[in-house]
Amino acid sequence: MLEGLKVVDLTSVVFGPYATQILADYGAEVTKIEAPGGDVYRYGAKHAKTPGMGPGFIALNRGKKSLMLDLKQTPDVERLRSLLSEADVFIHNVREEAIGRLGFGYEAVKALKPDIIYVHCVGFGSGGPYAGLQAYDDVIQAATGTTSLLPRVDGNERPRYLPSLIADKVAGLHAAYATMAAITHRLRTGRGQHIEVPMFEAFASFMMKEHLDGHTFDPPNNGAGYSRQVDPNRQPFQTKDGWISIVPYILPHFPLVVKLLGDAEFASQDRWKDTATLVRCAPELYAKISELSAAKTTDECVQIMRGANIPCMPAVDLDEVIKDEHLNATGFFERSHHPSEGALFQMRDPNRFSDWEQGPLGDAPLLGEHNNEDQGQNPR
Numbered sequence: 001m002l003e004g005l006k007v008v009d010l011t012s013v014v015f016g017p018y019a020t021q022i023l024a025d026y027g028a029e030v031t032k033i034e035a036p037g038g039d040v041y042r043y044g045a046k047h048a049k050t051p052g053m054g055p056g057f058i059a060l061n062r063g064k065k066s067l068m069l070d071l072k073q074t075p076d077v078e079r080l081r082s083l084l085s086e087a088d089v090f091i092h093n094v095r096e097e098a099i100g101r102l103g104f105g106y107e108a109v110k111a112l113k114p115d116i117i118y119v120h121c122v123g124f125g126s127g128g129p130y131a132g133l134q135a136y137d138d139v140i141q142a143a144t145g146t147t148s149l150l151p152r153v154d155g156n157e158r159p160r161y162l163p164s165l166i167a168d169k170v171a172g173l174h175a176a177y178a179t180m181a182a183i184t185h186r187l188r189t190g191r192g193q194h195i196e197v198p199m200f201e202a203f204a205s206f207m208m209k210e211h212l213d214g215h216t217f218d219p220p221n222n223g224a225g226y227s228r229q230v231d232p233n234r235q236p237f238q239t240k241d242g243w244i245s246i247v248p249y250i251l252p253h254f255p256l257v258v259k260l261l262g263d264a265e266f267a268s269q270d271r272w273k274d275t276a277t278l279v280r281c282a283p284e285l286y287a288k289i290s291e292l293s294a295a296k297t298t299d300e301c302v303q304i305m306r307g308a309n310i311p312c313m314p315a316v317d318l319d320e321v322i323k324d325e326h327l328n329a330t331g332f333f334e335r336s337h338h339p340s341e342g343a344l345f346q347m348r349d350p351n352r353f354s355d356w357e358q359g360p361l362g363d364a365p366l367l368g369e370h371n372n373e374d375q376g377q378n379p380r
Helices: 015-025 055-061 074-084 096-102 106-112 137-143 146-154 166-189 199-211 253-260 275-280 282-293 298-307 325-329
Strands: 006-010 029-034 064-068 089-092 117-122 193-198 243-246 312-314 333-338 342-347
Touching: 006 015, 006 074, 015 029, 015 055, 015 064, 015 089, 015 117, 015 166, 055 342, 074 106, 089 166, 096 117, 106 117, 117 166, 137 146, 137 166, 137 199, 146 199, 166 193, 166 199, 193 199, 243 282, 243 298, 253 282, 253 298, 275 282, 298 312
Parallel strands: 006 029, 006 089, 029 064, 089 117, 117 193
Antiparallel strands: 243 312, 333 342
């Protein structure tokens, strides 16, 4: 869908590369600019065959070209200027002062390509006291209150990170959709523009959609934190042989789940006919569900819940996800062969379109693989 769109990508690690990986999946030509030594995320986990081809790098940089340029050297600066003069999008995560010293601030790039879409991935938005500070996923989780969520659930006072690069990835999604919105705007107006995508603001927006809660109103009628999400009782239930997520999202489903799991007498109590009582006694109902699920296998619980259209899924380990029958049936996973790394197991873009189909996944590039492309040479 983005065939013909030329993207020059001067980002590294996760935030920016995730955004440009999405654009590459949709057909854009993405040229990744790497300093000598390459994107540090090339070395973020154990490689298979080639140093610098770690699994996270492969996942975030498939379908891109790689140019290794030393922007302290005039010939490499000129090569980047030449690329930008023909580009549609320039995306980078270099601090504003540093990119200006290199000669690639917005006004300088706009002089090369007046309708350029210039995307600056930053930690904190300009205009605030944190502008210019370095930002990593952990720092943003801490600053957005995300590290306070697990303590609310389990009572362990120590703040903790969610074990995922979730802030980086959420910010990457914001950068991708902002870029595509700017592309649409340029189609209408002919004008490019400067886009600032701040990770702090992007992730604060993401996390506070539900957790702003009582502060939605002025003055607030409650504190921050959506109670349903931080309820310590709202956790997977243990079964005879594992764990299961059962979600009685509609209040009358609470006693129904209890009845289905085998305690019709408890479920038939008159008090469950009152909505206020159901809300107040949710911990008691969760405890009863936990007691009953422990007497059945996970498969038994799944069959019972699905038979009554109660949302449920087994709580599985990460290693089990790759064997999931649904993901495999829908073609979510793809096996491919990388020219240097051999057989790969990857995830396709999850969206489906009626008038476009993603082709085979592109290869993640070796460092500087395309430096000699315009001379008809290939380092492979």
